[in-house]
Amino acid sequence: METANMLEPTPLDERKQQILKAVVSDYTVTGVPVGSQVLAAKYFIALSSATIRNELADLVGTGYLQQPHTSAGRIPTDRGYRYFVDFLMQPESASPGVRRTVRQEFESAPRSVDGILEKAAMVLAQVTENVSLVTAPEISEQRIKHIDLVSLEPQSALIILVLEGNLIKQQVVHLDRPTSQDDLSRMAAMLNRKVKGQTAEELAARLAQLGPDRGEQRRIIERVIESKSCWNCSSRAPSWPASCSRWRSRRM
């Protein structure tokens, strides 16, 4: 993976896009590096191989293609495949049969996140006839949109955490002393000012800066970090459940 190049796609003009598309298509079928003459003969009859070589050299320069050795054709890089999938590949619409299967399966799916993930993996494997892996979003990397604190009992409160993408997490926190809803609301307002837009990592750094005298605040921030680190852990005993890691998938 060329991580440095994967960050931002370099814009390509129409012809470079068509050449990249042809290289990826041809290479995925033949498995051999694609040369300028092959491209000129099969895909770009109106262009000379020399013109295509110039374009290929530019595509190598921008990191979309690579050359195994000096006298070989070009093969797509990870970045090239990424660009192909994101911008050049024509998505195929699902057949009526597949649509029917998906609809039926999800109508009977459990309502829990875990159940939905499991059902998604099963349906994907069924319709593609391939092994499938599904994972929940990486919540720990998502930023906080809003925090709310609701009094449950004098010494316990519910933390409601709204994350990017409108994901909502809830956690119960035990308080050192009886605290009114007014106090919790003030604390929530203060927390929103301080932690809004932060990730779990940034939150942990802020936690380290808090003095020992900020007991309640510290406890709440700790709970927020715990909430963000797990997709569907229980509100009383936060832990990473085995089922969370069982389904992992990545975009291509």
Next chain:
DNA sequence: CATCATTTAACAGAGGAGGT
């Protein structure tokens, strides 16, 4: 008409495959 950008053909060199 001059200038600039693009495209093309031709050439030399690099590297792989196969034969001896």
Next chain:
DNA sequence: ACCTCCTCTGTTAAATGATG
């Protein structure tokens, strides 16, 4: 190991087309 053949590349000068 060496040679030959083939394929492919990069470079360069010339041709072509667009623009002011």
